Amino acid sequence: MAQVLEFKLPDLGEGLTEAEIVRWLVDVGDVVAIDQPVVEVETAKAMVEVPCPYGGVVTARFGEEGTELPVGAPLLTVAVGGGADPGTPPAAGAAPAPAQDADAAVSSEYSGNVLVGYGTAGPAARRRRIRPQSPAVVHPTPTTTAGPTPTAQAAPAPAAVAAPAGPVPVISPLVRKLARDRGLDLREVRGSGPEGLILRADVERALTARETPVAAPAPAPAASVTAAGERVPLRGLRGAVADKLSRSRTEIPDATCWVDADATELMAARAAMNAAGGPKISLLALLARICVHALARFPELNSTVDTAAREIVRLPGVHLGFAAQTPRGLVVPVVRDAGTRTAESLTEEFARLTESARQGALTPADLTGGTFTLNNYGVFGVDGSTPIINHPEAAMLGVGRIIPKPWVHQGELAVRQVVQLSLTFDHRVCDGGTAGGFLRYVADCVEQPAVLLRTL
Incomplete structure (x- = not known):
């Protein structure tokens, strides 16, 4: 039976x-x-x-x-x-x-x-x-x-x-x-x-x-619904995002600095890599490599704050989150051990996680454990932003769109591929000098990719 x-x-x-x-x-x-x-x-x-x-x-x-x-x-x-x-x-x-x-x-x-x-x-x-x-x-x-x-x-x-x-x-x-x-x-x-x-x-x-049966409530007239406004429950992914962003703004004293950079040489370097054959290298992968090397020079930004113990915890490895827009909303998949990956490996992992995000197939493990976030909001056609830090991380690098702009290059006015870079950081883990140094190093690598050769 x-x-x-x-x-x-x-x-x-x-x-x-x-x-x-x-x-x-x-x-x-x-x-x-x-x-x-x-x-x-x-x-x-x-x-x-x-x-x-x-x-x-x-x-x-x-x-x-x-x-x-x-x-x-x-x-x-x-x-x-x-x-x-x-x-x-x-x-x-x-x-x-x-x-x-x-x-x-x-x-x-x-x-x-x-x-x-x-x-x-x-x-x-x-x-x-x-x-x-x-x-x-x-x-x-x-x-x-x-x-x-x-x-x-x-x-x-x-x-x-x-x-x-x-x-x-x-x-x-x-x-x-x-x-x-x-x-x-x-x-x-x-x-x-x-x-x-x-x-x-x-x-x-x-x-x-029952003495007084409870009837199902009648639907409100259309005019009443319009007057009251539509109510959208904050639950599921949208609720989780709301909670995390609210906590970030409540707990983290954040500050933002930004700089414009000439990305012409970086774009040329990527084109040369892809023309040489083999798997294509994404721009996001190159920016990730730059971030990893910048964090090695400025480890204060690859950390978190233990509020209860009043301690800054500097993290040994870089698990790089990146913002991805999906039909369900904004998610931040995490590339594990980004510091040990090549540009090809980063490109492949970014593609895998992005596709999983679009299909709604990311696991909880794919979305947790990040130590630093790279946010490429240039895909939305905007130049700059002041993003909210992905709690409990200490910083986020934002990348705007790369577009032709007038630029002084080698003493002459020229049309160059220009991008705005912005860094939002937790002011508890470092001061403006450290944040500025990190951002300036990133901008230098974008403008002169050969700078990376010194730390490879």
Whole structure:
């Protein structure tokens, strides 16, 4: 006999405590394999497809698309093991498998894809056994109910009960929607179905029994919506960005300095590299190489501030973040160990992370751990900016567009490729002299790429 097991939203790492359901990848009644993605969620870091550690039949889903769930909340239940045909859910009202069968089901149907709280770490990682009469046990029944059954009609009106721990014993999404639209808490409804399953008739009787039914609010007239303004929830990626930027401006006493530089020679050097054959070198990769060498000369800017200890922590390696605009908003992927990479390796890694960002496939690890950020806002057609530091880093280099401008070159007025460079830095880690020295070195390398040869 199949055993119904509950799969909860796992800890997705990096301190994330909640996720929003973006898209269900399975329906109730679908057969799923071990490690098959069952739902796509959006965290504060990235879009993530969550694999289910069990193989069997989906018997219930918890949460509509657009719903935010905390880590540890039920995602779905799956009927697994017991030698049953995985394509056939257990009959309504069937008793759970004995304890030893439940253990066998977990052992044989368990995921090899290690999630926090799930995986193949041995007996300690197994899910708890589902015992008879437990509110967490959900036995699959048809997902819709045409009306009260004869037994349900004869049953007395359901009484309010204390909210139990675990998921609400209800399968049908129509029942959930009816209760939600009418403001009824399903945890206060006693179900008349098998194992306490809440049926549509139970919800309808509970609504009738209330002295003042709560009707679903009518949509506001168009004129009222316009007058009040549109409200956009700050959640998911947008909320995470808002929190980080607010914290940066609250904690970091930032300052900005900038300089115009003649990038003609840098552009010529890149053209010569690419004309020589081999993989193409991106401009961003060359700027990254310049940043890495500048940070080696001015390590104060590759640091962070431990506010509680009142200490500046200078970091040994450069993990270079770069700003990337995506359909979901601005993200900052991180190139690990940028200081040890060649221009070709940097070009390849920038391309990989950018494509992952566009596809919404960046992992939390791709978006954390940066020590310095390079922001090429010239791609938006602007010359300059005063960016907000990517907390908890200490500095960010901004690069504007490179355009032909009148420029005095070797004592003569000429048209040159000019770029504005700006550095926003944490004034706690250094003074203006250090920041100016860093920015001037970067500008010198842009104007005369041969300067880099001294530090290679």
